[in-house]
Amino acid sequence: MEKRIIITGYGVVAKEFCKLLLSHSQSIKSMYGFYPKVTGIIGRKGMLYEAEGISLDELTSYGIGSDALTHYAEEKNIFLIPPKWNGDVLVECTPTNIETGEPGLSYMLNAIEAGMAIVSASKGAFVHSFKRIKEAARKKGVSMKFSGATAAALPTMDIGGYSLAGATITRIEGILNGTTNFILTTMTENNLSFDEALKIAQLKGIAERNPSLDVKGYDSACKILLLTNGLFETSFSLNDVQIEGIEHITKEKINEAQEKNERIKLLASVILKNEHLSLEVRPRTIQPSNPLYYVNGTNKGIVFETEEMDTICVTGGASHPRGAAAAVLKDVINLYRREL
Structure with missing residues (x-):
C-alpha cells in the first residue's frame, strides 16, 4: 500500500x-x-x-x-x-x-x-x-x-495523548525551547550576562539573528498552547497565555539562585484547577527535586501530573532540523x- x-x-x-x-x-x-x-x-x-x-x-x-x-x-x-x-x-x-x-x-x-x-x-x-x-x-x-x-x-503529544490516555492530566510543565535553555545554562555555568550568552548562542547557530520569538517566550507559548488545545480539546488563543521571557534575567539573579542550589528555567505550563485551565510562560526558580532542574543546554523536558498515574517526566529530544x-x-x- x-x-x-x-x-x-x-x-x-x-x-x-x-x-x-x-x-x-x-x-x-x-x-x-x-x-x-x-x-x-x-x-x-x-x-x-x-x-x-x-x-x-x-x-x-x-x-x-x-x-x-x-x-x-x-x-x-x-x-x-x-x-x-x-x-x-x-x-x-x-x-x-x-x-x-x-x-x-x-x-x-x-x-x-x-x-x-x-x-x-x-x-x-x-x-x-x-x-x-x-x-x-x-x-x-x-x-x-x-x-x-x-x-x-521531544514526544510531548504522544505521551499526553497515548501513554496517558484515560488519565486526568492536572498539570503540564515543560522546558519547550532549546535556545532559551541554552542561554540560561550558559549564563549559569560561565557567570555571563544575558547579552553575552545570547551572542554565544548566535555564534553557535543555536539562536536566530533576531531571537525575539525565543527569548521573549513566544515560541514556548505557542507550544504549550498547541499542547493544551490538542490534549484538552480546547480552542485557546495566544492571547490566553500569560507570557514573560528571559531577556530581563540578570547575572545577579542567576547567582542568587545558585547560592540556594537552585536554577532559573523558562517554564511553559498549563494547570487544571477547579475545572479551569490557566496557561503561562515565565522564568521560574526551581530546586533539585524538580526533574527539569537537570535539563541543560539545548535539551528540553516535560512533566505531566495526573490523578491516576502520578507524575510522568521525559527529557532530551534533539533540537535540530x-x-x-x-x-x-x-x-x-x-x-x-x-x-x-
Whole structure:
C-alpha cells in the first residue's frame, strides 16, 4: 500500500524529512505496512509534481528552497505547476507565521477540503487558527497531527495523548525551547550576562539573528498552547497565555539562585484547577527535586501530573532540523501503521 505525500515548503526540515524517507522507506513498508511516496512539493515558485514519485536521492543533492525545486525540474525537463491536492497526506513545513498563519493555513485548508490528512512541523497555522482547522478536519473526517510543532523530537503529544490516555492530566510543565535553555545554562555555568550568552548562542547557530520569538517566550507559548488545545480539546488563543521571557534575567539573579542550589528555567505550563485551565510562560526558580532542574543546554523536558498515574517526566529530544523531521515521520507512520 502506497501513501502519497505532498510537502509544503522545502526548507531544512522538509529536506531532512526527505532524507529520512530515502533511508527509511523500505523499513517503514516492512514494519508498518505502507510505503511513503513523495509525489509533490510546493514552494514559492510553484509545485514540483511527479505522480510516480519524486527522486529524493536526486532532489536532496540540490540544496533547499524553491531554487532546489527549480533545479530538479530543469534536470528532469518538467515544469513547476500550480498546487494540486491529490495526495493522501500533507506535510506542512512552511516557515512559522503566528501573525496570519499563512501560507500554511491556506495549504492545510485546501488539503483538508480535498480529503487529505495533515501532519505539520510548523506552528503558525495552528496557533493562529486551531479551531478553524480542527473543525474543517472533523467535517471532512480527516486526521491531523502536529507533534513536530510542539517540541520537535521531544514526544510531548504522544505521551499526553497515548501513554496517558484515560488519565486526568492536572498539570503540564515543560522546558519547550532549546535556545532559551541554552542561554540560561550558559549564563549559569560561565557567570555571563544575558547579552553575552545570547551572542554565544548566535555564534553557535543555536539562536536566530533576531531571537525575539525565543527569548521573549513566544515560541514556548505557542507550544504549550498547541499542547493544551490538542490534549484538552480546547480552542485557546495566544492571547490566553500569560507570557514573560528571559531577556530581563540578570547575572545577579542567576547567582542568587545558585547560592540556594537552585536554577532559573523558562517554564511553559498549563494547570487544571477547579475545572479551569490557566496557561503561562515565565522564568521560574526551581530546586533539585524538580526533574527539569537537570535539563541543560539545548535539551528540553516535560512533566505531566495526573490523578491516576502520578507524575510522568521525559527529557532530551534533539533540537535540530533532523529531530523535527523525525517527529514528522513518526506522525506519518502513526497515521497509517497497521496494528500488530
